[in-house]
Amino acid sequence: xxxxxxxxxxxxxxxxxxxxxxxxxxxxxxxxxxxxxxxxxxxxxxxxxxxxxxxxxxxxxxxxxxxxxxxxxxxxxxxxxxxxxxxxxxxxxxxxxxxxxxxxxxxxxxxxxxxxxxxxxxxxxxxxxxxxxxxxxxxxxxxxxxxxxxxxxxxxxxxxxxxxxxxxxxxxxxxxxxxxxxxxxxxxxxxxxxxxxxxxxxxxxxxxxxxxxxxxxxxxxxxxxxxxxxxxxxxxxx
Amino acid sequence: xxxxxxxxxxxxxxxxxxxxxxxxxxxxxxxxxxxxxxxxxxxxxxxxxxxxxxxxxxxxxxxxxxxxxxxxxxxxxxxxxxxxxxxxxxxxxxxxxxxxxxxxxxxxxxxxxxxxxxxxxxxxxxxxxxxxxxxxxxxxxxxxxxxxxxxxxxxxxxxxxxxxxxxxxxxxxxxxxxxxxxxxxxxxxxxxxxxxxxxxxxxxxxxxxxxxxxxxxxxxxxxxxxxxxxxxxxxxxxxxxxxxxxxxxxxxxxxxxxxxxxxxxxxxxxxxxxxxxxxxxxxxxxxxxxxxxxxxxxxxxxxxxxxxxxxxxxxxxxxxxxxxxxxxxxxxxxxxxxxxxxxxxxxxxxxxxxxxxxxxxxxxxxxxxxxxxxxxxxxxxxxxxxxxxxxxxxxxxxxxxxxxxxxxxxxxxxxxxxxxxxxxxxxxxxxxxxxxxxxxxxxxxxxxxxxxxxxxxxxxxxxxxxxxxxxxxxxxxxxxxxxxxxxxxxxxxxxxxxxxxxxxxxxxxxxxxxxxxxxxxxxxxxxxxxxxxxxxxxxxxxxxxxxxxxxxxxxxxxxxxxxxxxxxxxxxxxxxxxxxxxxxxxxxxxxxxxxxxxx
Numbered sequence: 151x152x153x154x155x156x157x158x159x160x161x162x163x164x165x166x167x168x169x170x171x172x173x174x175x176x177x178x179x180x181x182x183x184x185x186x187x188x189x190x191x192x193x194x195x196x197x198x199x200x201x202x203x204x205x206x207x208x209x210x211x212x213x214x215x216x217x218x219x220x221x222x223x224x225x226x227x228x229x230x231x232x233x234x235x236x237x238x239x240x241x242x243x244x245x246x247x248x249x250x251x252x253x254x255x256x257x258x259x260x261x262x263x264x265x266x267x268x269x270x271x272x273x274x275x276x277x278x279x280x281x282x283x284x285x286x287x288x289x290x291x292x293x294x295x296x297x298x299x300x301x302x303x304x305x306x307x308x309x310x311x312x313x314x315x316x317x318x319x320x321x322x323x324x325x326x327x328x329x330x331x332x333x334x335x336x337x338x339x340x341x342x343x344x345x346x347x348x349x350x351x352x353x354x355x356x357x358x359x360x361x362x363x364x365x366x367x368x369x370x371x372x373x374x375x376x377x378x379x380x381x382x383x384x385x386x387x388x
Numbered sequence: 389x390x391x392x393x394x395x396x397x398x399x400x401x402x403x404x405x406x407x408x409x410x411x412x413x414x415x416x417x418x419x420x421x422x423x424x425x426x427x428x429x430x431x432x433x434x435x436x437x438x439x440x441x442x443x444x445x446x447x448x449x450x451x452x453x454x455x456x457x458x459x460x461x462x463x464x465x466x467x468x469x470x471x472x473x474x475x476x477x478x479x480x481x482x483x484x485x486x487x488x489x490x491x492x493x494x495x496x497x498x499x500x501x502x503x504x505x506x507x508x509x510x511x512x513x514x515x516x517x518x519x520x521x522x523x524x525x526x527x528x529x530x531x532x533x534x535x536x537x538x539x540x541x542x543x544x545x546x547x548x549x550x551x552x553x554x555x556x557x558x559x560x561x562x563x564x565x566x567x568x569x570x571x572x573x574x575x576x577x578x579x580x581x582x583x584x585x586x587x588x589x590x591x592x593x594x595x596x597x598x599x600x601x602x603x604x605x606x607x608x609x610x611x612x613x614x615x616x617x618x619x620x621x622x623x624x625x626x627x628x629x630x631x632x633x634x635x636x637x638x639x640x641x642x643x644x645x646x647x648x649x650x651x652x653x654x655x656x657x658x659x660x661x662x663x664x665x666x667x668x669x670x671x672x673x674x675x676x677x678x679x680x681x682x683x684x685x686x687x688x689x690x691x692x693x694x695x696x697x698x699x700x701x702x703x704x705x706x707x708x709x710x711x712x713x714x715x716x717x718x719x720x721x722x723x724x725x726x727x728x729x730x731x732x733x734x735x736x737x738x739x740x741x742x743x744x745x746x747x748x749x750x751x752x753x754x755x756x757x758x759x760x761x762x763x764x765x766x767x768x769x770x771x772x773x774x775x776x777x778x779x780x781x782x783x784x785x786x787x788x789x790x791x792x793x794x795x796x797x798x799x800x801x802x803x804x805x806x807x808x809x810x811x812x813x814x815x816x817x818x819x820x821x822x823x824x825x826x827x828x829x830x831x832x833x834x835x836x837x838x839x840x841x842x843x844x845x846x847x848x849x850x851x852x853x854x855x856x857x858x859x860x861x862x863x864x865x866x867x868x869x870x871x872x873x874x875x876x877x878x879x880x881x882x883x884x885x886x887x888x889x890x891x892x893x894x895x896x897x898x899x900x901x902x903x904x905x906x907x908x909x910x911x912x913x914x915x916x917x918x919x920x921x922x923x924x925x926x927x928x929x930x931x932x933x934x935x936x937x938x939x940x941x942x943x944x945x946x947x948x949x950x951x952x953x954x955x956x957x958x959x960x961x962x963x964x965x966x967x968x969x970x971x972x973x974x975x976x977x978x979x980x981x982x983x984x985x986x987x
Contacts, residue, residue, distance in 0.1 A: 167904045184742070196858030200901030200910035205428075207601040210637045210738060212528060213428040229741055250572055251907040257425065270536035271488025280442075281485040283497035289490060296490050296522070296529065300427050334488065367737075 157181045162242040164249050183233035188216055204253035211365055214301030217244055218253050224303040224363040244306040260302050263318050267326040267344055272337035288333040295328040295373050297366040304360035304370055310353045317353040320360040320370045327373040330386055338386050346381045390577040394419040395825035397581040399551045401426035404789025405587035406534035407814030409543045415822030421546045421568050426535050430589055430601045434527025436642030437519025439804035440477035444498040445517040450474045452510040458980050460506040460671045461798025462939035466976035469769050469794045473812045480811050481520050489533040491522050503645040506671035506802040515669045519804045524640050524734045550912055552841045554615050557831045563785035564831050567841045574905025576838045582828055583821035585786040591923045595758035596869035599631055599638035608791045610919035612765050618959040620793040621763035623931035623941045626801055627874050629675035631757025633694040635742055639735050641803040644668040646731055648699030649707050652687040663987035670987035673800040673940045676756040680874050696751035701725050762801055764793040771817025777973040788817040799939020848914050853897030857914040860891050872928050877945045881932040888925050929968045930958045951982050
């Protein structure tokens with residue numbers, strides 16, 4: 151393969167069993183331009199240093215396991231190609247969560263916030279024999295936010311979240327948006343009440359880091375703004 | 389030691405496990421144990437749709453769906469199970485919709501459907517619109533929706549726990565629990581249960597080029613196999629025709645459902661020659677073989693090992709016109725780039741990210757990719773694991789989803805039927821295991837529970853050999869790709885078997901770098917390699933014995949289907965001495981006698 155190059159990969163390392171504090175470790179890896187960052191992490195783990203820990207599963211940006219900070223930006227390791235980074239790469243765990251080991255962080259607080267916004271369809275009417283009808287326009291209303299894979303790239307890129315870990319964060323708002331604007335849902339007002347809390351949507355300072363971080367290209371700021379507007383107007387018919 | 393007691397324990401949190409959890413938890417205390425966070429499960433990677441004869445777009449019937457499935461299976465599916473699944477399909481798709489699944493919609497607000505490989509109008513033989521979809525992320529939406537419902541119903545989860553053993557009370561002949569390794573801490577947990585379900589997914593990672601997640605290493609099937617439970621029809625593993633060249637990432641059949649076509653180096657739409665009626669929408673085994681035959685004949689693109697999948701609007705419209713495809717208004721059907729962007733956003737994103745090409749401007753380079761296990765842990769239609777030719781139930785043990793073999797897919801699965809399989813049989817198994825838990829008392833755990841697992845892990849941790857598990861895995865995957873792939877022969881399979889056994893011997897001398905307890909994936913991956921080796925061996929042994937070609941199992945030395953000898957399911961058992969014994973059980977035939985399969 152043409153254009154193979156040597157990359158220097160600096161990785162945040164921390165193993166609570168042996169380390170008193172985190173440190174950096176540097177690896178030299180031969181890479182192809184089309185290698186994903188996750189391929190490079192695998193090359194290190196498999197053939198240089200098996201102690202390196204990171205999550206991954208689907209390897210093509212749909213499972214949300216391998217969000218991390220790559221050269222200062224939040225991204226999925228399986229969606230960033232080495233040719234876009236060049237020969238020097240720095241990899242850190244997501245910010246704002248407890249590090250379990252190396253690039254693996256404790257996701258439980260993140261999922262707790264997800265659970266807090268009632269992330270399921272609530273409809274009190276008995277279901278019909280066939281599907282509930284929904285027009286293509288009604289369906290399109292919340293299409294963007296159905297793409298979320300709960301990778302936490304957005305929430306952990308948000309300065310408001312860094313400043314206040316109680317802030318519910320963009321990912322939970324995106325998930326709430328997916329139900330609030332679903333014409334079949336009847337608990338949207340309840341969700342708006344939850345998000346109007348002091349640690350809810352008003353903590354958003356429109357920094358837009360989340361929009362840049364989202365590997366699914368969801369327009370997160372728009373979703374947050376729509377939720378804010380729904381709270382102000384008391385209506386989801388914006 | 390950590391000890392837990394739940395009436396029902398479900399292993400795996402993909403679509404089958406979560407659907408089972410929803411139903412089991414209504415009638416019994418239920419725990420779900422998963423090696424991943426549930427939303428990371430590979431159900432989320434399914435793209436194109438879930439099959440159900442709703443008839444929302446055009447005439448369709450569950451019986452047509454049943455026949456297509458049986459024909460797709462090359463007549464190896466059990467027809468009672470197929471009839472049940474396809475009959476339940478519409479109600480279960482509506483159930484998913486009621487749970488909140490955001491399906492695409494028709495102008496009247498009904499669930500939208502599209503064409504898929506092997507799904508036909510049984511009168512005309514032409515493709516029918518049966519695949520209910522949410523853009524090209526149908527699996528993602530199913531996984532999300534089922535997980536949401538589990539949260540709503542307060543299902544108990546043990547996330548990032550790797551189940552490593554199945555506990556059997558030999559005296560009572562019942563499965564009574566599992567042993568799991570907590571990945572974050574390295575501690576072992578014993579789960580005592582009345583009923584256990586394995587919904588642990590497939591094993592595409594046995595092959596070099598695969599659409600499967602890195603975590604799909606056949607854990608559940610390998611564990612069951614080592615505990616003496618047979619594996620059914622392991623020689624049947626599906627290669628999906630359209631994986632991204634080299635990477636193997638799935639490009640949904642929905643691309644061809646929306647009108648995309650396969651093109652060789654001569655610019656020819658070659659499926660015309662292989663399947664004159666449905667062309668690019670023939671079933672997957674047929675299309676994958678056709679691609680390889682084109683490549684062998686030197687008609688791969690620029691002589692390379694790939695062909696083009698072309699879904700540019702001008703190409704689609706050209707072939708719609710050539711095929712006389714009509715829209716709902718009766719006029720010749722036409723698509724626009726805008727429409728395709730809405731229907732196929734993710735695969736367009738994949739191509740841009742990984743290949744730097746825009747499928748609206750350029751065709752996609754594709755090759756067959758190891759995709760789906762038709763075989764697995766044998767079950768009846770209630771998800772109960774059955775362990776012999778008479779379908780004797782092993783009480784307390786259940787399996788559903790890709791790791792199970794009901795068998796609704798036989799020798800080749802139709803697209804959209806995996807998502808249907810997981811929700812239908814996940815539901816039935818969940819109901820059944822809760823009933824079993826209500827009707828039966830606790831059976832005691834065996835004398836030894838966690839000890840064999842601990843000993844096995846210590847062996848890997850303390851081994852001072854020179855082999856790296858990753859190296860063995862790499863060699864195994866290449867070997868399986870070359871020798872036990874789309875085309876097979878006696879010589880290739882024998883060679884594979886010899887080499888797999890060499891790899892198994894070398895596996896005894898592996899060493900790992902990470903000796904710690906915290907998030908030790910080095911250890912987990914080494915353990916997974918043992919699973920891959922066992923699965924590869926049983927696949928090869930089963931394939932070697934079957935001297936015929938049927939569905940995904942194609943023997944160049946026996947190119948014909950042989951119903952006289954081989955219309956039967958393989959059951960592979962591991963003997964106490966490690967040898968594999970093969971037995972066979974009959975196929976259930978209700979309505980459709982085997983006949984020649986032409987698309």
